[in-house]
Amino acid sequence: MSREDLRFVMEIEGKSFSNPWHLSSFEGEIENDDISFPYVMIHPETGEIIGYIIFWQIGQEVQISNFAVHPDYRRKGLGSSVLSRMLRIIKERGARVVVLEVRESNNSARCLYEKFGFEAAGIRRNYYSRPDEDAVVMVKKIK
Template identity: 40%
Template sequence: MNEVKHDVKIRKITIEDLPHVVVIENESFKSPWKKRDFLHDLLKNSFSHYLVIEKDGEVAGYCGVWIVLESAQITNIAISPKHRGHQLGKKLFKEVLDTIREQGATELSLEVRESNEVAQNMYQQFGLEVVGRRRHYYQDDGEDALVMWVKL
């Protein structure tokens, strides 16, 4: 049996990607960002960088990061539910780390839901460690966020 090869590509986001990104955002989060939030980041925030990952020509996920001097902060990352379980998040995160380094940042932080063990495990594979907790961080249900950090 021949194994099916899938074409996976990671690239900078375009405005044309936003409808797909918003769908993935809504499928992935209880309190999703709105299209206007992404537009503001893309058009008016000079610290903002976004990448999308495509699988077979379809936007399968995205990641946003703010880079200010030596500090980078992941704003959001999501893979479409139908594309989960194929290591796309890991590929995308690795590319984001490369972008962060290219921009001169030397540290990365992010917040992750305390209950999101899948994401936490992936981040730990890249050297991130839990360094703090933001109590009742998520407004939709009051769940705590774990703050994860790594020196690049």
């Protein structure tokens, strides 16, 4: 992900979340390149940005901080392919555990993470706003 991508990233972000990140949050991720790894998904034929994933790796621990696929391209296996690629990358970099938070009502994302072996490890009460909602903390150990 680069600054030039952010116009398109922001559009997907706005279509994907009820309380989307501000532009400055994405800029911060791009700048914080010691620990933050922001990637975009590019359509192989049109070259358009159709999704993104951002994760932090600190030592053996990885946190997925943002992840979305453009609504027009969902349910085609893209989220799965990005997630499996990310898991390969972080394993090569020595990660042992991946953690993320997901809205309790976000069944599509929770199903996807469960397919990849993430397990619910706890609840963060009122973690999200607009609307207020608990977060489910999900964890996957990397073998």
